[in-house]
Amino acid sequence: MPPRDDDSGQWSRWMAAAQDGDGAAYGRVMAALLPVVRRMVARRLPGSGEREDVVQEVLLTVHTVRHTYDPARPLLPWLAAIVAHRCADLRRGEARQVRRTSSIDDLPETIGAVEPNMMAMDVATLGRAMAALPERQRRALELVKLREMSVADAAAATGMTPGALKVTVHRAIKALKGMLTG
Amino acid sequence: MRSEDLIALLQQDLAPVRRLPPPGVRLARWLLLVLPAMAVIVAAMGLRPDLAEHLAEPRFVAEALAALATGLAAAWAALASTVPGTPTRRLALPALPAALWLATIGEGCWREWLVLGPDSLVPALEPQCLPEIAAISIVPLAVLVLLARRGAALAPALTAALSALAAAALASAALSLFHHAEAAMVVLVWHFGGVALLSGLAALSGRRLFAVAA
Numbered sequence: 001m002p003p004r005d006d007d008s009g010q011w012s013r014w015m016a017a018a019q020d021g022d023g024a025a026y027g028r029v030m031a032a033l034l035p036v037v038r039r040m041v042a043r044r045l046p047g048s049g050e051r052e053d054v055v056q057e058v059l060l061t062v063h064t065v066r067h068t069y070d071p072a073r074p075l076l077p078w079l080a081a082i083v084a085h086r087c088a089d090l091r092r093g094e095a096r097q098v099r100r101t102s103s104i105d106d107l108p109e110t111i112g113a114v115e116p117n118m119m120a121m122d123v124a125t126l127g128r129a130m131a132a133l134p135e136r137q138r139r140a141l142e143l144v145k146l147r148e149m150s151v152a153d154a155a156a157a158t159g160m161t162p163g164a165l166k167v168t169v170h171r172a173i174k175a176l177k178g179m180l181t182g
Numbered sequence: 183m184r185s186e187d188l189i190a191l192l193q194q195d196l197a198p199v200r201r202l203p204p205p206g207v208r209l210a211r212w213l214l215l216v217l218p219a220m221a222v223i224v225a226a227m228g229l230r231p232d233l234a235e236h237l238a239e240p241r242f243v244a245e246a247l248a249a250l251a252t253g254l255a256a257a258w259a260a261l262a263s264t265v266p267g268t269p270t271r272r273l274a275l276p277a278l279p280a281a282l283w284l285a286t287i288g289e290g291c292w293r294e295w296l297v298l299g300p301d302s303l304v305p306a307l308e309p310q311c312l313p314e315i316a317a318i319s320i321v322p323l324a325v326l327v328l329l330a331r332r333g334a335a336l337a338p339a340l341t342a343a344l345s346a347l348a349a350a351a352l353a354s355a356a357l358s359l360f361h362h363a364e365a366a367m368v369v370l371v372w373h374f375g376g377v378a379l380l381s382g383l384a385a386l387s388g389r390r391l392f393a394v395a396a
């Protein structure tokens with residue numbers, strides 16, 4: 001039977017158990033919240049092709065900030081605030097990307113040879129694509145790929161679990177590929 | 183990766199987390215750390231000699247209490263803003279004491295204007311008090327930012343602005359205990375205006391202050 005939006009009392013108890021380290025309860029509450037998150041994201045981003053990416057961003061944020069949930073309060077307003085934040089993040093990122101993409105044509109060529117200019121353009125484009133990533137993805141990518149920190153160290157620095165960090169880096173690379181080839 | 187697989191990944195080796203205490207408890211911790219520091223500053227500077235006289239004036243007391251209440255309400259709101267789902271109207275709580283504070287200062291400015299006319303504007307032309315307020319704000323602001331970073335600052339600019347408002351309003355209240363007598367116009371421009379300026383500057387650096395927290 002699909003989960004219902006009025007199961008929030010049960011979800012609060014599962015989330016409280018998850019805060020105490022109960023992985024099974026965490027799996028149950030996250031599975032129950034997934035369709036709710038999808039609906040919330042669909043309402044906020046109608047027609048967006050990145051809705052499932054945003055859903056996953058929401059799940060990662062829920063994971064990172066799960067300590068901020070107060071089990072004495074309903075779960076849905078807490079979740080809705082996270083969804084709103086992640087959807088706004090996507091819109092900001094898209095707006096930034098549009099602004100930056102439109103200005104690339106104006107970059108002056110300072111060196112006569114074509115190849116150095118092309119290389120400089122690649123670095124600049126990569127920099128812009130990095131800047132368009134959500135804050136958490138950019139930070140994870142910087143620590144693991146640019147500063148070459150170990151996953152454990154980078155996880156400690158960002159407050160994520162190693163698993164969440166790996167997922168975030170993977171998603172950052174996927175997003176970068178999308179931006180650079182799209 | 184499918185979202186269902188992501189959940190399975192996050193579920194593995196789930197670590198227990200320390201639940202974030204309610205904003206009221208975190209506010210009490212802030213006061214516990216900050217009030218002794220403010221007391222030391224006031225003691226080091228020495229209470230103003232005419233303090234007893236001023237404490238008999240309802241306007242002085244109302245102004246200082248309104249600044250203090252603005253500081254406390256803003257600190258609570260800053261901490262509450264790091265709990266996702268806190269209703270926006272609750273985060274607007276500091277607007278009430280801030281309006282009262284502005285009203286008491288405004289009333290003082292009006293009285294001075296009636297007596298002195300345009301000359302009442304002259305004392306406000308030179309920057310005063312702002313460096314002191316900024317300096318006294320450093321400790322309360324740093325402690326509040328540390329406490330707020332434990333939460334999830336989904337609106338970092340708002341959290342930063344409220345934090346700076348809290349620290350600077352508290353500093354302004356403390357300043358009124360040891361600073362020499364000031365014209366109401368000075369209080370309006372350099373206390374209230376200074377507090378607003380510091381809050382605005384903090385809002386601009388909100389993303390940097392709370393980048394990792396959310």
